[in-house]
Amino acid sequence: AWVSALNPSVIEAGDPYSAGQGALEAGQRVGAPVVGFCHSDPAALAALHFGEWAKKPVEKRWAKVFSQFDRVVSPSRFIARRLEEAGITNIVIRPLGVEVDTFHPDRRDRDWLLKRTGLPKDARLLCFAGRPAKEKNVDVLIDAVQKLGDPYYLILVGAGQGMPAEDRVIALDYEKDPKAVARIVASADAFVHANDKEPFGLIVLEAMACGRPVVGVNSGGVAETVDDRVGQLAERANADDYAAAIEALFERDIEALGAAARIKTVEQFAWPRVFEELGMLYAEVSGCPQFAMPTPDIRLTG
Known part of the structure; x- marks a missing residue:
């Protein structure tokens, strides 16, 4: 009424x-x-x-x-x-x-994130932020990072809650302050997202707005925003394909990809x-x- x-x-x-x-x-x-x-x-x-x-x-x-x-x-x-x-x-x-002023490359502070997580400077920091839901395929991210081994580490913001401790995985608490999330995401080296049936993937746009390249899967809504100009797509949501996509990303200029991701997000989203x-x-x-x-x-x- x-x-x-x-x-x-x-x-x-x-x-x-x-x-x-x-x-x-x-x-x-x-x-x-x-x-x-x-x-x-x-x-x-x-x-x-x-x-x-x-x-x-x-x-x-x-x-x-x-x-x-x-x-x-x-x-x-x-x-x-x-x-x-x-x-x-x-x-x-x-x-x-996406809120391009909240999710901004200026929030990047890699040294702060290394200190918070206790990781070495030569670590390759992968980040995922989201709910610990089955469809997010967090297990694919964990298996891929374990398969890759040193120097890769996975930082889970919220998504690691309730999970048993995993090798090479750092679980951070859920952050309700968008600026706090932006600081963590911007301070990582790349953002990872393995849901192959994602309706859209707003957090992917937020990571791109932070100037970070994205590793996704070549299906679902994420494949419509992530291409080889701003990141890397795995053919399927399994550990082998996803690990290969992460390696392929780091063989490229991730800072240039992140800069392109920021431009695309501001101009289109x-x-x-x-x-x-x-x-x-x-x-x-x-x-x-x-x-x-x-x-x-x-x-x-x-």
Whole structure:
């Protein structure tokens, strides 16, 4: 009811369930178009955690809700294809954005990170920050680093919680302050991410904004933001392929790759640019040209 009281020109729902149903009801009440943002693939997650039998029922419910929106925003072609497979047609691809001032190369302090972790100066510091979730394939990262051996080390921010101690792996506590996360990520040598079904991978963009090259997997949303100009992609999410990709990255100029990653992120994924593209979508669905007002020029800083 309170959404209806605002008399909105357009409503965006961040998920298709409680918030989505409320948004659809409010949209019908006031005659406003409703946009649904698809942030995940719950059917794939259900299959991963409960078995393939759980995939179809979840996908059916997912499709039923999303089919009611006037537009469905997908952050990647990967998720757009999953929506299409579920029978959704009114899809627009719009990436998420990153706080390029918070996640910035100026936060780099490698000596501080070495001191905090007790590692030697010649260490090659790989970092992953995220939830300790099964789909993140943290085990692939750990196995790859153990396979590589000296001088590689893996720093897990949050993702190592509850895990037994592992050789060459340093588990740091979850950090809720984005600036603290940015300092750790910027101070590592490279960022690693092995989820091959990642819907988008915002933390990958944040690492790139910090001026760090990324090792990902050649599938899922990460493969749409990481290419050989800003990092390295493993062919598959297994320890052998991933270890080979890490080695290949360090045979290149990682500082040049990191600088290119920063430029790409600022030019394509800074929030003002992302909001401008979303505004054009809102203008289209609502008929209100004010949504398409241009944002100030985005300047590359650092």
